[in-house]
Amino acid sequence: EYTDWHVLFWVSAGFGALAAVLVLTLVPESAVRSGGRFDLVGAAGLSTGLFCLLLVISKGADWGWTSALTTGLFGASVVVLVLWGWWELRTREPLVDLRITARRQVLFTNLASAVFGFAMFAMSLVLPQLLQLPEATGYGLGQSMLAMGLVMAPSGLVMMAMAPLSARISKARGPKVTLMLGAVVVAAGYGLSVAMMSAIWHLVLVSAVIGAGIGLAYGAMPALIMAAVPVSETAAANSLNTLMRSIGTSTSSAVAGVVLAQMTITLGSATVPSENGLRLVMAIGAGAALVAFALAAFLPGRRPASATPTTHPASAVPAEAAP
Template sequence: MSTPAPATLDEDVTGTGRIVGVLAFAGITVALMQTLIIPIVPQLPTLVNASAANTAWAITATLLAGAVAVPVTGRLGDMFGKRRLLLVSLALLVAGSVVGALATSLIPLIIGRALQGLAAGVIPLGISIMRDVLPSRKLPGSIALMSASLGVGGALGLPAAAVIAEYASWHFLFWTAAALGLIVTALVVAVIPESDARTGGAFDFGGAATLSVALVTLLLGISKGSDWGWTSARTLGLLVVAVVAFAAWVTWELRSPQPLVDLRVSMRRQVLFTNAASIMLGFAMFALSLVLPQILQLPAATGVGLGKSVLVAGLVMAPSGLVMMAVAPLSSRITTTRGPKTTLMAGAGVVAVGYLAGIVLMGAVWQLVVVSLIIGAGIGLAYGAMPALIMSAVPATETAAANSFNTLMRSLGTSFASAVAGVILASMTVTLGSAQVPTQNAFRVVMAVAAGAAVLSVLLASFLPAHGRTDDAASDVVGGPVDAHGVRPVQPVD
């Protein structure tokens, strides 16, 4: 069984463009779910008649469901077809959006948000489909665009959701999401072909169960640690369970003949250091979403806030998403000429520069726009390189699982950023009336930490193999060198 790129696609630029456009649109739609309810979070307790602590589960549920879904859908996509799992993921997004639109109380809302989170595997599945069906010369730019869709959707979603929430019922947010999901589903059915690259075999239920327990307990402990107390029995208990579950998962995977994630491949130098750099970049990307909206929306009386609305905050963040898409061709060009390692290091370096600039540029809206643009450009460069690095070091039949695991590493980075920034902002405060608000130095410390994470990503990426060659172990697994674009051609699979 083999998966050569169809000859017609190599010659038909329009057909290639349609595939890339539809998959990027799918990625943006799924990424929109991250910021869908952010504008209504302060009103949720009143809207669904629940406490603020309980309504926070509407966000946490999406995070947990996505963490579990990403590695599982990736493996199932390799086994049964990536297009098929892409459609399943989109169906879950539509179902979750409808449930959320019909919700009048907290439990249905949480269920709907969890179903939306189960669609998180769409972006790595889309990247893997591109490897299977596009000509190799089109891959770098297409992958960069698809990778950028994660940031684009998150950045554009906030102002769009703010406008909808301000001028319509909050249920309309979910109806809009459902409509987008249906449109994307129809486009995928009409445009996206299924590839023949399959692993076959049995699904690793033991690996899926132990990894799910590990991820849920880790992320739950991190996301709720500030509310429950970092030294509380509940938080520490969850983190201990996470460590034990991760150990059990590693043991299981190393013994499994058909593991959920091939850890032996994941320990190859190129995959290992790319995933480690991804955690740091995920941390750096999410720190921007934590700092800028707060600076913009805090009252001017704090001495640090600019007193702007949620809509203005969203509009300030939106250009970062647009610049991520705009730099996709540049990311592709650097990857083609210098290799994805160079692209990743350059992007992470730009992110570090952006945060260092942010330490001094936070006194006006235009300054925050500049900071957002610099960081967005760096993220766009770096995110386009990571899938190319992963796919040049894994077999074609494990592309979806490997890309999904890399996406999971980025998500873990965002979770760590939320926890670390939360601790910093909560510990460096001043009193304003009856409330405690972060100081200007608190935001500066968060930006400095994010800059440090980006610099660490550069250092980790420096250990990657140079352009045009792979480590011997990776060659043994995959067979054959990478092409001129830093992507290993799809090989026949017995």
């Protein structure tokens, strides 16, 4: 609001550098050593394929979904990712072990994570616009960017507060139940927005409820992944899970952009998103959360203690340690 937008990126870079220093100085090194070499070809292939795919998702609406650039990049991403998969299945030390990724628990956790990422990001796309749109629209709240940030802040605090509860539920009932509960809470938060979008406290409540669901679900995802892969693969498997969430958020941004670009009203000389468009994006977020719930339902149930595999230490560790 008061300075150049580039400052946001410089500040983020500063925090990233600080985090790197803190990790190097305070976080103990893992005793697990699997050896091997870095899969440079796999890293280059995955980066190239995802670059093309995410660029299409992010810019397709601006370029036109049927334009030569959009279809060309999408086709390139498909070809590159297929070749990348072929390479990963044949190299001795792959960047991502696709055979492990195809396991039911890993596969459905990743699918649920992608859809959940789609669901959670709808809030971040709608609430800031609703808060800052002029009151003359009849539904905008006319707030400053600073006020918008303060309204959204409680959501992050609620996420942090829910982390211990997420761990306790996972320990008692298993992370599958925690993930499903988180998806239901997120859907309920979006449901509240149907009737509660006309006051600042409405949006604080909506964002806090959605934040609670995100906090529950995000604590369960690493536990599900770590319990299903060998200890030597936890880093790659969790990284891929994070990537799936990022693909979900990028897709959410593209879909919301299309909806809000098509459903507009004219305010003076400006064109702004309509109230129905904003509500539709929130409804899509609720639907995506319910799809994530359905995908999580296909995850294997919690095994009895006597049936717990002994090949992976994380499968016997309480969920508090998993994230």
